[in-house]
Amino acid sequence: METKRQPVIWLQGAGCTGCSISIMNSVSPSIKNLLLDEVVPGSFLQLVFHPTLMAATGEASIEVMLDTREKEEGRYILVMEGGIPTARGGIFATVGEKKKEPVTVLSRFVSLARGSLAIIALGDCATFGGIPAARPNPTGCKGAKDVVEEEKIGVPVINVPGCPPHPDWFVGTVAHILLYGLMSSDDLDELNRPKIFYGQLIHENCPRRPYFDEGKFARKLGEEGCLYELGCKGPFTYADCPLRHWNGGVNWVIGAGSPCLGCTEPSFPDITGPFYKKISHWEKLKPSLK
Template sequence: MKLTRRNFVKLVSALGASAFLTTYKSDIVAALEENKDYWHIAWLNGGACTGCTISFAQTADPDILQILTEILVGNSGLPIVLPDYMETIHLASGSLAEEFKEKWKSGKAGKRILIVEGVIQDPGYCVIAGKDFREHVLDAVRYADAIIAVGQCATFGGIPAAKPNPTNAKGLADFLKEEGVSKEVINLPLCPVNADQLVVTLAAVIIGAKVELDDYGRPKMFFSTNMHNDLCPYRPYYDKGQFIETPGEGEGCRYKIGCKGPVTWTDCPLRKWNNSTSYCVEAGAPCIGCSEPGWPDKFSPFYEEVPNLTSAIIDPTKLGTGIFGATLAGIGVHAVRRSLRRRKEVEENE
């Protein structure tokens, strides 16, 4: 199938970003080369651990070298994701780096994408080049044609916003709303952000493909599937009532060690990290729900069973205790729920 703006998002959703990038890389390159406007990128870092920058720098399919040198936009001769300004991995530093930021604001040759990593805090907690981070953000937002918040911190506040939150840390969208700014923010949560999601989102913005967002500003192409019901490879163990009791030991559902999959919407099992090597659950840990608002407070303790997160229809802790009917009920309910969901999706698309 030929890649177009209209089917861009559908193909990403159907294939997963890694398979999509591999299959349609040449089409993406062609679409970007046809684009008349070069999109300049400024990447700002607030209060965070810089893990999202590291995740992006470790992009493997296509790898970071390909992104920076091979995929060019229009007749600019410039690559798709080489930021004009990026504090942590920019070659320039000091006043020269700040000059690049000012050039980005001028927008003399193309449109502008603003990427924000990390929380926004009360004045005085994060100062860069003698100016509070809040001012940097508000100034850049004025000029941005598209805004992307990457990672749990920049989207929903993450660990810096956890109780007692002494710096009044918050995500970008909440900060802009507080400041009376109504510009749309594309939220790419997870801790850290998944590099595939970022690269695909940038490509979609640049070629003009509409990125449909959910109620939390997350692209539906990445965050419309339930971790537990739709994608978890350990779901069959749940239906059989087979659970592991200690992280990393044995085979089984991770519910008893605190898995938050039933209330988590993400496609991590399709995407994974580090060249699609693994992700939390596959490594033996529970899903900690880092794609969701309210994380980490609403999902803590990470390694303790949380009964109120399970299905109200069947108690998974009672599965596997010899009640064969309960196991069948769990499987049956799961099948019915999937069937209803598919029917709803078909009706919505008609």
């Protein structure tokens, strides 16, 4: 059987590289399997450009990116990690140079997006702006989908938010594309997130939900009870963390005794913060608290 390769260009903008680190912590498959072996039978990823992981540096690495843009037009997946600064022409984040002048992430993203098969916005910064776009947002950071719409780029965007996102959310999204093609509108929610990972509220599957229904709330960290009074955003946050768990299925944030911070939502961090304070303006969030 002929093996299919799927080229991937991974661009990083305003962020902490935490999304890359999270993906590197993938357990099944491991990062080694993800990069070197078949992700699904007959298909494997060809990660041609990643600023953190690739061995090449400087002009050599940029040449690889541009060569892929030209030769694989319409075939490669563009992964955007981090927010995209747009203020002052986007000068707050750059990737490489052209004629000894810095090239902005904004410019690179727009060019690469136009030639891609699809865009995966990975992490809250790339999806909704995240922490770099928090008030007062002096760099004008935006999520990938906002830039795509403003530039009228006719390429689908799949949002995989989280701060950071779970490795399975990225691997599962890529595997779906390799197996079945691009996700349809039926596969995505209203925020372009895969329903398979973001289809239910954390509140619905939280093991502390019975405490909420009984009105038994913890008043300080470490106490028994629902963590809503301590700032938990689970009633407004869509993700499968309670079922999937993190670090190879070992634990998750509420299992460790900390409130959910709502990091998969566009309201993170401006509306969901302060993180450890009960939210008093929940009417701004969707869905309504039940």
